[in-house]
Amino acid sequence: MRTALTDLVGVRHPVVQTGMGWVAGPRLVSATARAGALGILASATMTAEQLRTAVREVKSRTDEPFGVNLRADAGDARERVRIIVDEGVKVASFALAPSKDLIAELKDSGVVVIPSIGARRHAEKVAAWGADAVIVQGGEGGGHTGDVATTVLLPQVADAVDIPVIAAGGFHDGRGLVAALAYGAAGIAMGTRFLLTSDSTVPDAVKACYLAAGVKDVTVTTAVDGLPHRMLRTEMVAALENAGRIRALAQAVRRAAGFRRISKIGWSRMVRDGLAMKHGKDLSWSQVLLAANTPMLLKASMVDGRTDLGVMASGQVAGLIEDLPSCAELVERVMEEAYTALGAVSGAMSPSGD
Numbered sequence: 001m002r003t004a005l006t007d008l009v010g011v012r013h014p015v016v017q018t019g020m021g022w023v024a025g026p027r028l029v030s031a032t033a034r035a036g037a038l039g040i041l042a043s044a045t046m047t048a049e050q051l052r053t054a055v056r057e058v059k060s061r062t063d064e065p066f067g068v069n070l071r072a073d074a075g076d077a078r079e080r081v082r083i084i085v086d087e088g089v090k091v092a093s094f095a096l097a098p099s100k101d102l103i104a105e106l107k108d109s110g111v112v113v114i115p116s117i118g119a120r121r122h123a124e125k126v127a128a129w130g131a132d133a134v135i136v137q138g139g140e141g142g143g144h145t146g147d148v149a150t151t152v153l154l155p156q157v158a159d160a161v162d163i164p165v166i167a168a169g170g171f172h173d174g175r176g177l178v179a180a181l182a183y184g185a186a187g188i189a190m191g192t193r194f195l196l197t198s199d200s201t202v203p204d205a206v207k208a209c210y211l212a213a214g215v216k217d218v219t220v221t222t223a224v225d226g227l228p229h230r231m232l233r234t235e236m237v238a239a240l241e242n243a244g245r246i247r248a249l250a251q252a253v254r255r256a257a258g259f260r261r262i263s264k265i266g267w268s269r270m271v272r273d274g275l276a277m278k279h280g281k282d283l284s285w286s287q288v289l290l291a292a293n294t295p296m297l298l299k300a301s302m303v304d305g306r307t308d309l310g311v312m313a314s315g316q317v318a319g320l321i322e323d324l325p326s327c328a329e330l331v332e333r334v335m336e337e338a339y340t341a342l343g344a345v346s347g348a349m350s351p352s353g354d
């Protein structure tokens with residue numbers, strides 16, 4: 001299926017696997033790329049050196065294009081951009097709007113820039129600054145999220161900008177792809193659906209929690225880092241919500257120290273990143289500390305399999321997902337379903353009904 005997205009990044013199918021911290025590593029990304037979709041490496045939970053190694057690992061497994069997701073406000077964003085350029089990575093994806101300079105630097109080097117946004121005005125801003133496309137995430141999406149549903153946000157953004165729009169938040173099948181195309185999108189991006197594949201390295205016991213979840217088992221909480229964060233509702237989330245401010249803070253400091261040890265990121269960089277996160281947002285200092293803590297809570301589940309100690313970021317769509325296909329099976333199935341849905345729609349519209 002050819003769309004503005006497949007033309008822009010050179011993939012066979014208009015499907016993106018999004019950058020998910022601790023989840024979207026070389027194995028998932030290369031499996032997605034080999035399946036003909038765009039895989040995006042999550043780098044916010046890696047050091048710059050780990051990012052370079054991960055990029056090389058993907059390149060050793062596939063010649064297909066792929067992307068890297070990074071935080072525009074990270075203290076070492078420029079170093080990461082250098083790695084992306086040096087290693088010839090096709091796409092740079094951003095969790096927060098990158099600066100005009102950063103976009104220009106990447107584009108001058110031939111990298112396709114695709115920020116993720118959750119509001120029309122952010123899409124308009126990055127489009128004016130030269131972004132090549134945007135991923136629009138509606139409120140049903142996993143991880144940090146907004147409160148406007150994809151069905152409202154997507155057409156609003158598609159009408160507002162001239163660059164390709166990729167729809168995210170709540171997609172898991174080919175019907176969703178066709179619906180997104182009908183709204184004016186150039187493709188879909190999926191997080192939770194790709195987490196739940198046999199190629200994802202998330203421990204089986206954790207995948208089982210997602211598979212068991214119903215739609216109502218996915219919640220939005222600010223208790224983890226002060227920002228609305230969509231995840232599976234667990235006893236851990238309830239404990240965080242019920243912990244008093246002091247206890248939550250003490251836990252945050254302990255976990256932030258753990259993340260610092262594992263990620264080898266110094267306190268000064270963590271504080272710098274925390275300050276950048278605080279900048280322009282109404283975050284208190286305790287929220288900044290809690291934010292520094294989020295990677296540890298995600299790692300406990302996604303890497304160590306400790307669902308009792310960690311959190312499981314998730315889209316509402318987890319409630320609809322019941323299997324663990326490989327990325328190749330998933331992408332092929334989504335495309336088959338999309339063609340079937342297209343046939344059904346045009347059949348329904350034909351005057352004779354056949």
Ligand SMILES: Cc1cc2nc3c(=O)[nH]c(=O)nc-3n(C[C@H](O)[C@H](O)[C@H](O)COP(=O)(O)O)c2cc1C
Pocket residue numbers: 018019020021023042044069094095116137140141142143144168169170171189190191192193195312313314315316317
């Ligand atoms: C486990 C998990 C981790 C995530 N981590 C990140 C991240 O590090 N950076 C980012 O930009 N988005 C992150 N997200 C959001 C996804 O990239 C994506 O936008 C979202 O999952 C789309 O919604 P869906 O889950 O309904 O497909 C994460 C989502 C999940 C489920």
